[in-house]
Amino acid sequence: MSGPAGRDGERSVSGPAVRRRARRHDPGRRDRLIDAALAVIAERGVAGTTHREIARAADVPLGSMTYHFSSLEEVLAEAFTRHADAVARVFDERLSAARDRDEAAEAVVTLVSDSLLGSPADLVLSVELYVAAARNPALRAVTQAWMARSRRALERHFDPTTARELDALIEGLVLHSALSTDPMTPEQIRHAVLRYLR
Amino acid sequence: MSGPAGRDGERSVSGPAVRRRARRHDPGRRDRLIDAALAVIAERGVAGTTHREIARAADVPLGSMTYHFSSLEEVLAEAFTRHADAVARVFDERLSAARDRDEAAEAVVTLVSDSLLGSPADLVLSVELYVAAARNPALRAVTQAWMARSRRALERHFDPTTARELDALIEGLVLHSALSTDPMTPEQIRHAVLRYLR
DNA sequence: GCCCGTTATGTACGCTCGTACACATGACTT
DNA sequence: AAGTCATGTGTACGAGCGTACATAACGGGC
Numbered sequence: 001m002s003g004p005a006g007r008d009g010e011r012s013v014s015g016p017a018v019r020r021r022a023r024r025h026d027p028g029r030r031d032r033l034i035d036a037a038l039a040v041i042a043e044r045g046v047a048g049t050t051h052r053e054i055a056r057a058a059d060v061p062l063g064s065m066t067y068h069f070s071s072l073e074e075v076l077a078e079a080f081t082r083h084a085d086a087v088a089r090v091f092d093e094r095l096s097a098a099r100d101r102d103e104a105a106e107a108v109v110t111l112v113s114d115s116l117l118g119s120p121a122d123l124v125l126s127v128e129l130y131v132a133a134a135r136n137p138a139l140r141a142v143t144q145a146w147m148a149r150s151r152r153a154l155e156r157h158f159d160p161t162t163a164r165e166l167d168a169l170i171e172g173l174v175l176h177s178a179l180s181t182d183p184m185t186p187e188q189i190r191h192a193v194l195r196y197l198r
Numbered sequence: 199m200s201g202p203a204g205r206d207g208e209r210s211v212s213g214p215a216v217r218r219r220a221r222r223h224d225p226g227r228r229d230r231l232i233d234a235a236l237a238v239i240a241e242r243g244v245a246g247t248t249h250r251e252i253a254r255a256a257d258v259p260l261g262s263m264t265y266h267f268s269s270l271e272e273v274l275a276e277a278f279t280r281h282a283d284a285v286a287r288v289f290d291e292r293l294s295a296a297r298d299r300d301e302a303a304e305a306v307v308t309l310v311s312d313s314l315l316g317s318p319a320d321l322v323l324s325v326e327l328y329v330a331a332a333r334n335p336a337l338r339a340v341t342q343a344w345m346a347r348s349r350r351a352l353e354r355h356f357d358p359t360t361a362r363e364l365d366a367l368i369e370g371l372v373l374h375s376a377l378s379t380d381p382m383t384p385e386q387i388r389h390a391v392l393r394y395l396r
Numbered sequence: 397g398c399c400c401g402t403t404a405t406g407t408a409c410g411c412t413c414g415t416a417c418a419c420a421t422g423a424c425t426t
Numbered sequence: 427a428a429g430t431c432a433t434g435t436g437t438a439c440g441a442g443c444g445t446a447c448a449t450a451a452c453g454g455g456c
Contacts, residue, residue, distance in 0.1 A: 024404080025452080045333055047245045051444065063405045066445060124332050130377060131329045134322050135243055143377055164382075165390040172370025179328060179341055184362075192363040196394050222434075223422080248413065261435045264415060 026060075030068045033058050037079040042121040046076065046128050077138050080129045084146040087115075087122065088153075095153040101197075104157035109193050112170055113186035116177050123178040162197075169196055224258075228266045231256050235277040240319040244274065244326050275336045278327045282344040285313075285320065286351075293351040299395075302355035307391050310368055311384040314375050321376040360395075367394055 036058035234256035
């Protein structure tokens with residue numbers, strides 16, 4: 001691809017030995033690769049996510065992928081786990097900070113609005129995860145854990161039935177707006193959430 | 199694959215000419231191919247949907263795919279359009295049959311419950327469509343039209359704001375339950391819908 | 397300063413894919 | 427009955443893929 005790339009074919013002939021890219025000392029590369037994988041999934045989708053694409057995004061040689069991961073599936077699993085954890089953590093934090101039911105409702109409105117306005121990439125990642133989970137048990141476990149964690153966070157302020165239904169409403173609002181050319185405004189989000197909780 | 203498949207290599211040599219599968223007169227094959235494509239998408243996902251896989255599912259030769267469709271993308275677009283139309287039609291019919299707001303609410307409950315219990319394949323198809331639409335403008339138009347049609351059906355009984363919010367709630371309930379190992383029961387669905395509409 | 401094993405790298409292999417295309421067939425016109 | 431041409435079929439080709447693996451480079455324990 002990039003670089004001079006002028007291989008001189010045989011290793012045994014006289015040539016001044018193969019010119020290799022200088023080896024790089026790079027602790028934490030595995031972590032960076034997982035982040036790069038998330039970036040590629042967000043941009044190209046799981047379908048367009050390949051060893052070569054991730055390696056290119058992280059600027060490492062292809063061989064580095066098979067060194068750090070035993071299969072592409074493993075990369076995807078780790079990447080989605082990281083994504084779900086990150087999203088759930090924010091969810092947890094904002095709801096933990098709320099001191100009563102009204103503040104909790106407002107936190108939900110903010111979370112939904114922010115996720116719509118802030119990072120469309122995260123929305124795409126979530127939907128990609130849903131699809132991947134439909135056929136991969138390991139990823140299904142990731143989504144299960146994520147949903148359970150969200151519900152638990154909501155149960156700090158709402159009864160279990162309300163928490164579950166509210167969780168579904170949140171999911172619908174986010175997904176619906178994400179796919180729409182005419183997404184809901186924060187005010188419309190607030191209206192929907194408060195109406196359900198009224 | 200299947201069949202005798204004993205090619206005899208050269209066309210020009212003495213052999214008794216190439217043994218071809220009998221040509222089949224098959225009007226409406228194009229339609230069947232689209233249905234086969236939907237079946238393959240439901241089973242293997244868009245990622246696992248290939249010309250060869252669809253051809254195998256419909257029991258037609260590979261060449262038939264390129265004859266009827268100019269690209270794989272065209273097949274996907276037609277298949278998803280058919281899927282969205284079919285789902286929207288049921289939605290339309292059930293809501294048109296409702297004579298008042300209460301019956302409309304009950305129709306929504308039934309639609310959600312049925313789609314969960316009845317055909318998990320349809321749920322998978324919908325999520326696959328969402329992902330595909332995120333990167334394909336033609337498919338995005340399909341989802342837009344679908345959403346608009348659903349909302350219009352709801353607006354036969356509810357004001358526009360309620361219709362939109364209810365549509366989102368429906369989306370969330372369906373998706374959430376589809377991904378859960380512990381999906382909501384029809385009674386729980388009814389509780390959620392009626393609570394929102396109360 | 398020297399070894400050593402962990403870390404890192406380039407490349408090869410076998411496979412499946414989308415697509416192109418030359419050729420066969422038979423329904424329909426005349 | 428013959429001829430035509432849309433329809434139907436088999437196969438080849440180049441590209442990209444996941445993965446394996448032989449080899450290189452170097453930090454750190456002696």
